[in-house]
Amino acid sequence: MSTQVPEHVEDESSAESVSPGKQKRDQKKRERAQRIQEQREAEAAEKARSEDDTYHLKVFRYDPEVPEKQEPRFDDFYVPYKQGMTVLDALMWARDHYDSSLTFRHSCRQAICGSDALFVNGSQRLGCKTQLSDLAEPVRIEPLPHADVVKDLVVDMEHFYDQMEAVEPYFQTNSLPDGELDEQRQTRENREKVKMSTRCIWCSACMSSCNIAAGDNEYLGPAAINKAYRFAMDEREGEDMKQRRLEILEQEHGVWRCQTQFSCTEVCPKDIPLTEHIQELKREAIKNNLKFW
Amino acid sequence: MYEHDVIVVGAGGAGLRAAIAAHEEGADVAIVSKLHPVRSHTGAAEGGINAALREADSWEDHAYDTMKGSDYLADAPAAETLCKDSPKETIKLEHWGMAFSRDDDGRVSQRPFGGLSFPRTTYAGAETGHQLLHTMYEQLVKRGIKVYDEWHVTRLAVSDEERPEDRTCHGIVAYDVQTGKIEGFRARNGVILATGGLGQVYDHTTNAVANTGDGVAMAYRAGVPMEDMEFIQFHPTTLPSTGVLITEGVRGEGGILYNENGERFMFEYGYANNLGELASRDVVSRAELTEVNEGRGIEDEYVHLDMRHLGEERIIDRLENIIHLSEDFEGVNPLDAPMPVKPGQHYAMGGVETDENGETCITGLYAAGECACASVHGGNRLGGNALPELIVFGKRAGHHAAGKDMEEAKITTGKVGDYEEAELESPVQLGEVGIGEDVVADGGAAADSGASVSGADLVQRTVEDERETVDALLEKEDGIQHAEIRERVQKSMTRNVNVFREEEALKDALRDIREARELYQDVYVGDKSRTFNTDLLQTLETRNILDIAEGITLGALARNEFRGAHWRKEYQERRDEEWLKHTLLSWNDGEPELWYKPVILEGENKTYEPKVRSY
Numbered sequence: 005m006s007t008q009v010p011e012h013v014e015d016e017s018s019a020e021s022v023s024p025g026k027q028k029r030d031q032k033k034r035e036r037a038q039r040i041q042e043q044r045e046a047e048a049a050e051k052a053r054s055e056d057d058t059y060h061l062k063v064f065r066y067d068p069e070v071p072e073k074q075e076p077r078f079d080d081f082y083v084p085y086k087q088g089m090t091v092l093d094a095l096m097w098a099r100d101h102y103d104s105s106l107t108f109r110h111s112c113r114q115a116i117c118g119s120d121a122l123f124v125n126g127s128q129r130l131g132c133k134t135q136l137s138d139l140a141e142p143v144r145i146e147p148l149p150h151a152d153v154v155k156d157l158v159v160d161m162e163h164f165y166d167q168m169e170a171v172e173p174y175f176q177t178n179s180l181p182d183g184e185l186d187e188q189r190q191t192r193e194n195r196e197k198v199k200m201s202t203r204c205i206w207c208s209a210c211m212s213s214c215n216i217a218a219g220d221n222e223y224l225g226p227a228a229i230n231k232a233y234r235f236a237m238d239e240r241e242g243e244d245m246k247q248r249r250l251e252i253l254e255q256e257h258g259v260w261r262c263q264t265q266f267s268c269t270e271v272c273p274k275d276i277p278l279t280e281h282i283q284e285l286k287r288e289a290i291k292n293n294l295k296f297w
Numbered sequence: 298m299y300e301h302d303v304i305v306v307g308a309g310g311a312g313l314r315a316a317i318a319a320h321e322e323g324a325d326v327a328i329v330s331k332l333h334p335v336r337s338h339t340g341a342a343e344g345g346i347n348a349a350l351r352e353a354d355s356w357e358d359h360a361y362d363t364m365k366g367s368d369y370l371a372d373a374p375a376a377e378t379l380c381k382d383s384p385k386e387t388i389k390l391e392h393w394g395m396a397f398s399r400d401d402d403g404r405v406s407q408r409p410f411g412g413l414s415f416p417r418t419t420y421a422g423a424e425t426g427h428q429l430l431h432t433m434y435e436q437l438v439k440r441g442i443k444v445y446d447e448w449h450v451t452r453l454a455v456s457d458e459e460r461p462e463d464r465t466c467h468g469i470v471a472y473d474v475q476t477g478k479i480e481g482f483r484a485r486n487g488v489i490l491a492t493g494g495l496g497q498v499y500d501h502t503t504n505a506v507a508n509t510g511d512g513v514a515m516a517y518r519a520g521v522p523m524e525d526m527e528f529i530q531f532h533p534t535t536l537p538s539t540g541v542l543i544t545e546g547v548r549g550e551g552g553i554l555y556n557e558n559g560e561r562f563m564f565e566y567g568y569a570n571n572l573g574e575l576a577s578r579d580v581v582s583r584a585e586l587t588e589v590n591e592g593r594g595i596e597d598e599y600v601h602l603d604m605r606h607l608g609e610e611r612i613i614d615r616l617e618n619i620i621h622l623s624e625d626f627e628g629v630n631p632l633d634a635p636m637p638v639k640p641g642q643h644y645a646m647g648g649v650e651t652d653e654n655g656e657t658c659i660t661g662l663y664a665a666g667e668c669a670c671a672s673v674h675g676g677n678r679l680g681g682n683a684l685p686e687l688i689v690f691g692k693r694a695g696h697h698a699a700g701k702d703m704e705e706a707k708i709t710t711g712k713v714g715d716y717e718e719a720e721l722e723s724p725v726q727l728g729e730v731g732i733g734e735d736v737v738a739d740g741g742a743a744a745d746s747g748a749s750v751s752g753a754d755l756v757q758r759t760v761e762d763e764r765e766t767v768d769a770l771l772e773k774e775d776g777i778q779h780a781e782i783r784e785r786v787q788k789s790m791t792r793n794v795n796v797f798r799e800e801e802a803l804k805d806a807l808r809d810i811r812e813a814r815e816l817y818q819d820v821y822v823g824d825k826s827r828t829f830n831t832d833l834l835q836t837l838e839t840r841n842i843l844d845i846a847e848g849i850t851l852g853a854l855a856r857n858e859f860r861g862a863h864w865r866k867e868y869q870e871r872r873d874e875e876w877l878k879h880t881l882l883s884w885n886d887g888e889p890e891l892w893y894k895p896v897i898l899e900g901e902n903k904t905y906e907p908k909v910r911s912y
């Protein structure tokens with residue numbers, strides 16, 4: 005494209021790399037950037053001071069690489085409140101206006117990606133769907149308990165993923181229809197039965213809340229057992245696969261470890277009746293006459 | 298350095314499907330993704346998958362609807378491929394155990410969607426994307442396909458020939474978010490970009506925070522044209538305070554839009570006298586904003602979407618997720634009150650120029666899904682056509698990259714054949730700031746060594762170059778932070794390059810983008826840690842946002858007509874004699890170069906004649 009540039013716009017490509025002109029321009033650029041940055045921080049502080057409604061956050065900080073953060077501590081942030089503001093909104097505001105090193109996972113901000121499960125005022129919650137207005141101040145925000153902290157609010161998820169994968173988390177059947185356009189049939193009732201179990205977003209809030217999982221690193225945990233339930237109860241998999249699934253769930257660190265404390269069910273942001281699913285699998289296992297740990 | 302036959306960048310619907318397909322062909326395939334696969338934004342898709350599954354329906358009808366919906370800017374070979382392949386790919390998901398909603402006879406349910414002549418949208422409640430994403434990830438686990446998760450791909454390793462059509466992609470450079478390490482990934486056969494949307498260019502979007510258009514920007518800087526970038530879809534029903542999506546399924550099931558006076562404006566004011574709320578998305582978005590602009594909006598901002606009359610049982614059966622979204626994010630229980638909704642950025646019809654096999658003009662480089670422009674959606678995407686796009690084109694790209702023989706593509710890529718140079722007057726200089734000083738185009742690593750460099754060497758040199766860039770960013774002690782720059786661009790795009798567009802505002806946006814580019818010259822990363830440095834990650838993303846924002850705005854300024862989602866104040870008509878063509882933008886050593894290529898309206902059995910779109 006021939007771009008027609010008005011004459012007053014300087015053509016920077018003609019500048020030499022070390023000319024005094026360039027040095028001067030660089031200096032000016034730096035000064036401008038500095039000014040903008042300072043202005044932004046001042047405005048943020050002013051906003052927090054002047055708003056009637058400001059939320060006080062106490063946020064857990066830790067970074068193994070940064071000397072002053074190697075010893076875990078809590079930082080205070082004051083965030084101006086806007087109607088509808090969530091914990092995630094407040095964290096993002098604090099990061100973008102006060103401290104760009106404040107670190108947490110997040111993406112969809114609509115409770116479907118499952119990446120921002122946090123420990124907020126002593127309970128596992130998704131930051132994006134927790135309204136600040138529902139919380140007592142100061143709002144204490146910590147990483148999920150019972151997981152290794154990588155940095156600030158980010159925890160290592162590897163163990164959780166490994167447990168999920170341990171239950172063969174995929175559909176299996178020996179009797180698919182022949183035609184590539186022929187569906188397997190599933191009754192509405194059966195779909196209804198597995199529906200809640202399919203809603204898991206792998207946020208690991210349940211695992212973090214579970215006392216048993218905290219004490220027994222090999223326990224499959226509520227999320228993985230729920231994943232197995234999702235397939236074991238799906239009539240399309242058929243009886244042949246159900247036996248195999250129950251064998252996995254019957255193992256020493258499987259369903260029998262659950263002590264029915266309901267903490268997983270309480271914290272699940274997708275309202276999955278996790279404890280109930282685990283109990284139902286225990287009943288199935290008994291019907292199946294499998295071993296009791 | 299890591300090495301695989303096929304490397305897929307991105308782990309949403311298109312990336313997972315591509316990886317499974319490449320694996321089926323026997324390739325050693327790996328996925329590199331900045332999020333863990335189940336965090337991908339495909340999971341947020343709600344509505345459904347269009348597939349002609351029933352006897353009374355046909356792929357030809359689906360293709361006709363798609364071409365009409367596109368306002369005759371889709372390429373017929375791509376649209377027809379989508380519609381022909383979708384039924385068997387949709388049923389493949391059923392065979393993989395996906396939890397579709399069911400009819401009484403146990404078959405998968407289908408429902409009506411905007412712009413469709415048959416109720417062919419197959420769905421799983423209002424969480425179709427979530428079910429699809431998880432079903433495919435399960436298949437990935439089953440096959441043991443390697444995933445490098447939380448690795449952010451920053452650059453393509455592409456050879457440095459003069460013409461992009463002569464270049465080859467040998468791999469990628471990625472940054473391990475957990476450790477800060479920068480490594481090369483050599484791809485023996487091909488790289489498939491499946492990086493999804495770019496909604497973060499706007500400040501009111503349904504897109505995830507991660508959707509920063511990385512794939513489109515990377516491919517663009519490596520020499521692949523960006524195609525039809527001006528066509529941004531605004532979804533008519535997003536929640537005003539957050540941009541959270543309220544599926545078109547609500548209108549598909551019979552939800553009604555009202556203005557402040559309680560009038561059913563789609564009919565009352567003649568926006569769509571036949572289909573009303575079920576007109577296509579561009580039509581409904583403009584109708585809503587017109588209501589607001591003419592003083593009939595609620596709080597001068599939004600309209601109401603009411604589904605109470607559908608009854609609790611039907612809502613819970615088909616739209617349950619919407620109750621939670623509306624309650625959690627807007628504080629409105631839609632069983633008791635209408636939901637406030639307004640248009641929000643939702644989908645990019647444009648993207649990386651590919652053919653109907655997913656291949657770009659650079660050998661060994663493919664793209665699929667929202668980041669790609671095949672082009673299936675033309676000027677406007679029909680609801681329910683994004684998910685089939687992921688599975689159909691993801692699979693084709695995966696097969697192709699793994700070496701399967703594909704039919705020769707009917708769509709051409711790159712500057713070949715019948716193209717047309719363009720002229721455009723810009724109020725500011727465009728493109729990268731400081732060209733000729735310290736900017737090296739992607740692939741420049743091999744510039745001084747001619748053709749003898751091996752693929753692995755080229756990847757390694759690109760890695761070293763990238764390490765220098767990142768080190769410099771981390772060493773810089775002061776300057777401006779990316780958040781400030783990103784916010785300026787997002788606000789300007791929402792103000793100036795939205796549903797309604799006019800020349801002066803578009804030029805304002807270009808000025809703002811230029812200013813942001815200059816500021817970016819002095820960007821610095823406040824967080825100096827190598828561990829999980831999201832500050833660095835977002836700073837790298839912001840550069841992509843700048844290139845993409847400029848692409849969208851330039852396309853919008855060039856296209857002086859009204860087509861699909863692209864409305865121009867000065868040009869209130871579709872101008873077929875001049876504009877049945879795609880806009881393409883090439884990175885000419887950092888300076889955007891605009892050109893055009895004709896739309897292909899000839900399909901397999903018929904030619905799609907442009908007609909007035911009435912709904």
